[in-house]
Amino acid sequence: MATKKIGFTCAYAPVPIIEAAGFTPFRVFPETDSKDQSGYMLHDNLCPHVKKVLDRALDEDLPELEGMVFINSCDSMRRLSDAWQEARPGDRTILLDLPSSNTDASITFLAGEYKRLLKTLCQWNSVDVSLDKLKSRINAWNSLSQTLGNIEHAMGKNFYPGLFSQYQKIINLSAMHGVDKAFLKAKEIDPDKMSPQKGHAPVFIFGNLLFDPKVFNLFEEWNMHVADNDFCTGSRFVNSVDYDASKDLFYSLASSWMNRTPCARTMDIADPGAIARKIVDRAKSCNARGVIGFTVKFCDPYLARIPMIREALQQESIPFLMIEGDCTLGSMGQQQTRIEAFTEMLEV
């Protein structure tokens, strides 16, 4: 079992690559008691995700890391990469360029970036690049993805108290301790042996980060049944790799990451604004009576798309609640009244 850790902050960093290089992944969540000091490097109007991660870096609130993987996914992430180098000049870091559109040329380019990532990480760990090892980690990842998919499917059909929180813990486990540990935990969950309950409002939730399992327990207390989710810390994180044996392995990885349900920063140029339609489709397919969006403040990719999402949901008469904050348990507590009023309105 690898003990050396590689930090990362964005869901476009493929965990199978980190593991194939012999490292344990460690997602640096913006959860910290560190004092707020990132402001002297980054402007206050950058998203709290990035600022809190930087606070952790400045305050040494991190385990020992062999290096950090950054993704050029949005302006804030780019700036985090810049600031990290200043805050911790001794750290090994790599910044991957992530195209904004999912064209074939973009996927090919990203495949090159993922290849560069594996090569760099293997150098850092003084091991040889092994495609067999990468295939093996992709298989493990796909097994986890499939198991979590089964849990998601069950949660979409029925409300199982406490299950979403367990699901979130498994995703966090995969992000912070590796896929194998998460898979073992996931296998322990069998919704067939659990008792579904009625009376909670089925809701589809989406956004960027919502990672604290306790938040989902609160949602249940507030009469919400999370029927499906779309977060980079949730369903978007563990998506399976469609491995095409006739194609380059890195191309398959890049294609899977670019073609999965995208973060708002990734666009389908053939279908501008597709994110709105996709959210409507997801909400409908899990029979959600309402949709709640959670985004961190100052997140440009989501802020720009919220009006089109609202419009699309309105056209389908699906109630929508938008919540902005720092997506921690603390900020969620302040939203109790709004969320309760929303779920009451859904009239279960």
Added chain:
Amino acid sequence: MMYDYFKNMVDGVSQKLLQDPDSINAKKKYVLEIAKIGQKLYTRDEKIAWCGVTIPFDLLNSMGVTSCFVEFVGAMLSSNETAPIFIKEAEDSGYAPDSCAYHRAVTGAMLKDIMPEPDFIIGSSSPCTAGLAVMEDMARRFKKDFFILNVPQNNSKESIKFLTDQIKEMTRFITAHTQKPLSMEKLGRALEFFNESSLILKDIYNLAKQTPSPVDNKLLKDFGTVIGLIMGTREGVEICQAFKDELIDRIESQKIDPSKEKIRIMWIQNRIQYKFPIEKMLEDFGVKIVVDELNDVTWEPMDPDNPFESIAKRIISIPYSLGTNERIAHMQLLAREYKLDGAINPCHWGCRQGTGVRGLTTRGLKDVNVPVLNLEIDCVDSRNLAQGQIETRLEAFVEMLT
């Protein structure tokens, strides 16, 4: 409304130029050419494309497309003091006040139907995520085809090839909408004009470096960004030449007042677009803006035999396309070349790209003994302007520098 605005500007400036045909009139000629682009956008005689800031306008011009970056409209609306109306429209429609006001103004203009409908849209991932998001929204609302130039953040061989291939693909995308294939001859001519303009621009900036500098606080305002719209044209060359002539004339006729240059500063990122007399205030303090951060030629000459790769390298060379370290290194270079005493960063509200790392840029300039005044200004939305506060901070900064 916007057509009338640009038409009045074209007519008014043309009249003034006719009244005084022998003088250099660089600024008037420049305003006239830019206003003509605005007028063309609202006339629709040619194919129209709304674009991101770093799109190669020389290439689009050579393909007969009238094109412009959308932030230009945000700036225009701000300068004619109508931006707050459109910004409010955007905010009332759910666009967050925390976002960049250039983009909120453009979105509001689109919602109020005053943005001309384009034939297609080309966004770019540089300089910012928010700019690309507004382009996508535009493509959705206008139901127009959308192309993205992904600009990698490094100048590796792979990155340059990726961008080069995309530029080639972009020309095929444009051809599909104009039904006119790219003429390599026209592109070659555009690149020649571009190279000629670049050489003159270097001369302009070298003249601006002199002590005392022949520029004034307004002459080259946002010049490096906006001149890109016309650099691949004969008019672009003429405008650049007019500015060069203007600066030479000022030097030769000793029109430069050294008392207005007790302190030499750089303006970081973009200027304030609405009427706010900050340039005059600085002038009264004896402060001269000798350089804007983006007023520089960071690219090698375009190679007509290898046009697409040349253009790709040029786009990547723009300081905003690269990481902050490169941006800081560029600012430090300007600090040395222009013998700067200080710098002002307006810290445009809502800009994660440019303003985001203000702490790092401040420290980077401090390393070369250039203090930075970081203001808190929305460069487009004047509604929350705290004029008195800014005046006080400017005064304190100037006192510190003297």
